Amino acid sequence: MSRHIVAxxxxxxxxxxxxxxxxxxxxxxxxxxxxxxALFNRCPHEGAPLCKGQVVSxxxxxxxxxxxxxxxxxxxxxxxxxxxxxxxxxxxxCDPANTWVRKFAVAVEPGERxxxxxxxAETFPVSVEQDYLVIEM
Amino acid sequence: MSTNTLERSAVAAxxxxxxxxxxxxxxxxxEAELFPxxxxxxxxxxxxxxxxNHQGLAYTLQHPRFQPAVSRADAWPPGGGPPxxxxxxxxxxxxxxxxxxxGLLMLLRPTGCDERNLDFAAALCAAANDWQRExxxxxxPRLHGGIMIPQEDPAAAVKEIERCARTGxxxxxxxxxxxxxxxxxxxxWSIYEAAVHHGFPVGLHVGGVPGHPTTGxxxxxxxxxxxxxxxxxxxxxxxxxxxxxxxxxxxxLRIVLIEGGFAWSPxxxxxxxxxxxxxRAEVPxxxxxxxxxxxxxxxxxxQPIEEPDDPAxxxxxxxxxxxERIMFSTDYPHxxxxxxxxxxxxxxTEAQRAAIFGGNARALYRLP
Amino acid sequence: xxxxxxxxxxxDVHIAPPSMRALLPHLDAYWREQMVNRGLDRVDFTLASARxxxxxxxxxxxRGNGGELxxxxxxxxxxxxLRTAICHALHGAIALHTEDxxxxxCRAVNDWVAAEWLDREPRLRGSILLPLQxxxxxxxxxxxxxxxxxxxxxxxxxxxxxxxxxxxxxPVWAAAERHGLPLAIHAGSLFRHAPSATGWxxxxxxxxxxxxxxxxxxxxxxxxxxxxQKFAALKVVLLESGLTWLPTFIWRMNKIWRGLRAEVPxxxxxxxxxxxxxxxxxxxPVDAPDDPQVLARTLDHIGAERMLxxxxxxxxxxxxxxxxxPDGVPDALARRMLLDNPAETYPRLxxxxxxxxxxxx
Numbered sequence: 096m097s098r099h100i101v102a103x104x105x106x107x108x109x110x111x112x113x114x115x116x117x118x119x120x121x122x123x124x125x126x127x128x129x130x131x132x133a134l135f136n137r138c139p140h141e142g143a144p145l146c147k148g149q150v151v152s153x154x155x156x157x158x159x160x161x162x163x164x165x166x167x168x169x170x171x172x173x174x175x176x177x178x179x180x181x182x183x184x185x186x187x188x189c190d191p192a193n194t195w196v197r198k199f200a201v202a203v204e205p206g207e208r209x210x211x212x213x214x215x216a217e218t219f220p221v222s223v224e225q226d227y228l229v230i231e232m
Numbered sequence: 233m234s235t236n237t238l239e240r241s242a243v244a245a246x247x248x249x250x251x252x253x254x255x256x257x258x259x260x261x262x263e264a265e266l267f268p269x270x271x272x273x274x275x276x277x278x279x280x281x282x283x284x285n286h287q288g289l290a291y292t293l294q295h296p297r298f299q300p301a302v303s304r305a306d307a308w309p310p311g312g313g314p315p316x317x318x319x320x321x322x323x324x325x326x327x328x329x330x331x332x333x334x335g336l337l338m339l340l341r342p343t344g345c346d347e348r349n350l351d352f353a354a355a356l357c358a359a360a361n362d363w364q365r366e367x368x369x370x371x372x373p374r375l376h377g378g379i380m381i382p383q384e385d386p387a388a389a390v391k392e393i394e395r396c397a398r399t400g401x402x403x404x405x406x407x408x409x410x411x412x413x414x415x416x417x418x419x420x421w422s423i424y425e426a427a428v429h430h431g432f433p434v435g436l437h438v439g440g441v442p443g444h445p446t447t448g449x450x451x452x453x454x455x456x457x458x459x460x461x462x463x464x465x466x467x468x469x470x471x472x473x474x475x476x477x478x479x480x481x482x483x484x485l486r487i488v489l490i491e492g493g494f495a496w497s498p499x500x501x502x503x504x505x506x507x508x509x510x511x512r513a514e515v516p517x518x519x520x521x522x523x524x525x526x527x528x529x530x531x532x533x534x535q536p537i538e539e540p541d542d543p544a545x546x547x548x549x550x551x552x553x554x555x556e557r558i559m560f561s562t563d564y565p566h567x568x569x570x571x572x573x574x575x576x577x578x579x580x581t582e583a584q585r586a587a588i589f590g591g592n593a594r595a596l597y598r599l600p
Numbered sequence: 601x602x603x604x605x606x607x608x609x610x611x612d613v614h615i616a617p618p619s620m621r622a623l624l625p626h627l628d629a630y631w632r633e634q635m636v637n638r639g640l641d642r643v644d645f646t647l648a649s650a651r652x653x654x655x656x657x658x659x660x661x662x663r664g665n666g667g668e669l670x671x672x673x674x675x676x677x678x679x680x681x682l683r684t685a686i687c688h689a690l691h692g693a694i695a696l697h698t699e700d701x702x703x704x705x706c707r708a709v710n711d712w713v714a715a716e717w718l719d720r721e722p723r724l725r726g727s728i729l730l731p732l733q734x735x736x737x738x739x740x741x742x743x744x745x746x747x748x749x750x751x752x753x754x755x756x757x758x759x760x761x762x763x764x765x766x767x768x769x770x771p772v773w774a775a776a777e778r779h780g781l782p783l784a785i786h787a788g789s790l791f792r793h794a795p796s797a798t799g800w801x802x803x804x805x806x807x808x809x810x811x812x813x814x815x816x817x818x819x820x821x822x823x824x825x826x827x828x829q830k831f832a833a834l835k836v837v838l839l840e841s842g843l844t845w846l847p848t849f850i851w852r853m854n855k856i857w858r859g860l861r862a863e864v865p866x867x868x869x870x871x872x873x874x875x876x877x878x879x880x881x882x883x884x885p886v887d888a889p890d891d892p893q894v895l896a897r898t899l900d901h902i903g904a905e906r907m908l909x910x911x912x913x914x915x916x917x918x919x920x921x922x923x924x925x926p927d928g929v930p931d932a933l934a935r936r937m938l939l940d941n942p943a944e945t946y947p948r949l950x951x952x953x954x955x956x957x958x959x960x961x
Contacts, residue, residue: 141571147306156865159826160767163865174305175569177298177859189858189870298860414798414806444794447817448810450763456860457763457820463852464813465797471809472798495851499844499898503887504809510655510917511805538851545847545901552894568859 096231104203104226107131110168114146117232122199124228125150125182127169132182133230135197138173139187145196147174150182200231251572252593254533255437255490255561256326256335256375258368259316263342265367269359277352285346286443294441295458299567307565315565319372326564327374330572333590334599335375336403336561337364338437338490344382345408346441353382354392361396369401376403376597378435383411383420390426397430403597404433404488409469410440416476428484433531433596436469437490438462459568466492467500470530474504477517479525486596487530491563494532498552501526527554531596533561534588535570543577555584559593601912602923604931606681608938609949612786612839612882612911613676613724616652616668617691618712619644626708626715631701645692645705649757649788654804659917669721676914677723680924684942684949685914688727688755688786688839689713695790696733703737706730710745718750725949727755727784730772738772746779752948753782753837758814759789765821773831780947782835782880785818787811812887815841816849819875823853826866828878835945837880840913842887847901850875876903880945882911883937884924892928899933908937909945 101115107126114136115122121136123146136146153166170188171180179188180196187194206223221227260266267275287294299305301314307325309318316322327335339360344353357380364377379396381389396402405427407415415436427434445451446461466489473479473487504522512518518525532553540546550558563569572589580588593599620641624632635641651657661675677685689712693705706729713726728745730738745751754776762768764785776783789795789807796810815838822828822836850872857864857871867874881904888895899908912924925934943949 141569141574143304143571144306149305151862154862154865156826159830159866161866173859175567177567177862179861187858189861298863410797410799412799414796414801417802442799444797444799446797447763447820448759448789448793448795448797448814449817449821450759450761450793452763452817452821452824453766454824454860454863456856456863457817457824459856459860460820460852461797461817463848464816467813468796468798468801468810471806472801475801475803475806475809493848493852496845496848498894499812499842499848499887500809502844502889503812503842503885505889506885506887507656507805507808511803511808513655514803514805536852536855538848539855540847540851540901541854545851548897548901 099230099232100209100221100227101230102228104228110150112146117230122230124201127182131201131203131228133199133201134185138175138178139194139196140173140176140178143173143175145171145173148172202229204229250331250333251560251589252334252599253332253562254336254559254593255338255535255563257316257564257566258337258339258364259314261313261317266359266363269362270355274352274355283342284348285441287441295455298455302567303565304567304569319368323372333374337368337375337377339364339378339380340439343380345411350382350385350388354385354388357382357392361392365399365401377401378404378406380406381423383407383423386420386422389423393426393430404435407434407436408440409436409438409465410442412442414472415469416472416478421478424478424482424485428482433486433488435488435490438465438492462491463493463496467496470500470526471504474522474525475515475518479529480517480519485529488533489530490533490561491535493536493538494534494553494558495538495546495549497526497532498549531557531559533559534575535561535563536568537570537575539577547578550578555587556592558588560589601679603680603925603938604934605938607683608680608910609942610680610682610685610912611909611942612884613685613687613914614916615687615689615717617689618709623705623708623712626711627704631704647690647692647695647788648791650690656808656917658915669717676912680912682723684723684725686725686727686752687717689729690786690788691729694729694731694757699731699734699737702731702733703741706741714748726751727753729755732756732760732772735769735771739775742775742779746781749948752946753784755784755786757788757790758785758811758818759795761792763821764818765825765827767825770830773827773834777831777834782837782945784837784839785815787840812842812845816845819849819879820853823867823871823874824864826864828874829866835878835880837909837945839882840885841881842885843881843902844887844898847898876907879907880909880941881907882909884911884913886926892926895926895928899929905933905936906941908933909941910937
């Protein structure tokens with residue numbers, strides 16, 4: 096296990112994502128209303144790059160012909176077959192028990208603390224003025 | 233369905249197979265891309281009148297789709313244009329990335345097959361064929377065209393098959409599963425005779441807008457149903473070819489059912505055989521049990537592959553059909569794409585894998 | 601013909617639709633005079649999908665010399681030692697475009713079934729023939745007949761004007777659910793449009809083969825429209841649908857639902873789960889090969905333990921094998937389809953014949 100600095104907090108606006116590579120693995124980092132989540136960038140179904148998927152709301156229905164929206168921006172639709180995943184947990188909406196995207200712990204750390212290490216900064220220098228996203232892997 | 237995390241890294245999953253993809257969709261950047269291949273009279277017709285077909289909506293599909301351009305969200309070419317419209321991007325994003333040695337082209341729009349004006353239909357088909365050859369097949373020898381034909385004018389269709397056989401670049405004749413009449417009906421036989429004469433299989437890719445509903449029960453309400461209806465529609469294709477006696481009449485004819493799946497085939501054959509045993513007096517043109525014709529004449533592309541909870545169930549289906557009739561396809565760039573690395577969850581032997589991912593298609597289409 | 605146990609329930613028995621003359625006593629004054637004056641008393645509205653002369657329409661042993669009921673008793677009810685047989689008469693009234701005439705004839709057919717069959721043979725149960733051409737008239741017929749507990753289901757054809765899941769029909773399914781009547785869908789078409797996605801086929805044998813696909817489309821419709829959510833107690837019975845097409849249907853619908861769920865968010869379970877819970881399928885015709893192993897495997901693919909209902913499909917002839925339950929059906933499943941599954945499907949079957957008859961009075 097090592098910790099990897101993958102982005103500054105400012106880089107990923109709420110509702111957007113960034114694709115990063117850690118130890119040769121592609122990881123999609125999402126900002127959901129100020130919270131950050133990191134998912135393996137491969138759909139568990141056929142391997143589609145999840146970072147290209149649409150971030151959507153949860154649609155439910157109490158009765159045919161009615162549509163109830165909630166959790167805006169908290170679900171991810173696979174860019175190929177449209178399977179929905181909960182960005183917070185990586186779980187498939189239709190089959191949460193058996194189908195999930197691997198999730199990685201992501202933490203926000205102030206640059207001041209990171210400067211002391213031991214962290215792996217993959218692509219950019221760390222400045223003490225900024226906050227960073229750190230993935231443990 | 234037990235689908236856990238795909239843990240294999242991108243590097244380890246690099247394709248080794250030199251495979252054949254039996255369903256790739258090239259796309260026009262715009263309708264005008266066809267104009268250089270059309271006489272002025274038809275360019276003007278296209279611009280002034282446009283298509284005349286049998287559905288409520290013009291210029292789009294009757295059941296609104298769920299993905300922009302019906303496509304994978306990652307398949308939009310970086311240089312612009314709709315998915316499937318950029319040969320360079322198709323090469324890097326699909327052919328090279330998946331180790332595809334041969335790809336069968338399947339142009340979906342515009343097609344002459346739904347056009348009621350038969351002369352315009354013929355002009356559209358000829359232009360689409362020249363466009364495939366000049367813009368795709370000549371610059372990229374891995375790709376092979378499918379001959380578009382105005383099937384409701386069989387004489388014109390036969391002429392177009394002959395013309396394309398002369399120019400080269402084509403591997404099969406395309407015929408819509410949903411034509412004006414079931415595909416086995418006599419009016420279409422000369423088309424199949426021409427295909428056999430020139431050594432082309434007849435490929436039937438789901439689709440067609442003939443004016444009647446997509447199911448025997450009526451028009452579906454939702455895209456979910458409409459997408460599903462492709463599968464029973466393919467079964468009606470098979471029963472029509474069988475009971476009209478087309479296979480009996482043309483022993484060399486081979487048909488390829490594209491994008492209709494395949495798991496339904498054994499059950500259809502059992503049902504046809506039972507019905508034939510009791511009602512064969514009605515169809516003297518069918519002297520053998522229907523399942524025998526299906527086994528000899530019908531090929532299936534795999535996408536969108538059936539995914540039972542227990543993958544072994546699909547293995548049993550493949551055994552019942554015979555793996556030598558099943559040919560891998562991706563449907564690139566469409567949204568229900570199958571990835572050659574992950575689409576098959578069922579266990580295959582090496583020989584089965586080699587046949588399904590390339591060998592069967594190479595033999596059928598006589599590919600190098 | 602024999603069955604592994606006595607006291608079973610046969611869920612698909614055909615009785616030949618009555619002649620118009622037989623229906624005249626069951627029509628009101630207006631329709632009786634109309635039928636006679638227009639010469640329609642000599643026209644039997646025969647459903648094109650139920651032509652009695654087709655080879656599959658009648659087993660060789662079903663054409664007896666006595667009355668039809670006697671033949672049914674002697675050739676089916678007695679030898680199979682059936683406790684109950686659920687019957688229906690597929691009358692061409694349901695194909696008419698004239699709604700009021702259709703409703704009048706459906707009323708007459710249902711009353712004729714009660715008088716000529718159910719009153720005379722306590723082992724029989726009936727199906728309410730619905731004039732689905734008009735939703736209000738169909739509801740009215742359910743309300744009129746439902747008090748007679750011997751009618752255990754409502755009956756529709758597999759190919760009518762619109763897919764059966766559409767909201768258009770919901771008042772009818774609401775009435776059926778309210779009265780504990782499953783919706784039975786029987787093979788057949790009104791030919792309002794082509795019976796397949798490819799258009800109009802040439803041969804009767806194709807029509808027969810294509811029926812399975814109509815059931816496929818009806819299940820897709822009922823699921824996608826949310827009919828199973830809306831009518832939580834409604835069961836759907838497929839009569840003469842075949843069953844070996846079901847695995848592919850389930851696999852494909854489950855897959856596509858995962859991608860398109862947001863289009864139909866009321867569908868909250870995989871379609872295959874909904875079907876196993878709410879749809880029942882009659883056995884005949886067993887569209888499987890002779891190899892019992894293959895049938896056994898296919899039943900396993902379906903997960904059919906609770907779904908299958910025994911049916912002889914009398915007097916239809918789909919099968920040249922002698923026994924109505926073919927090899928390959930495990931003993932436990934045979935027992936379930938003869939006894940438990942029908943009992944779970946049809947709330948009205950639990951009533952003993954005497955009480956059901958009493959309720960009809």
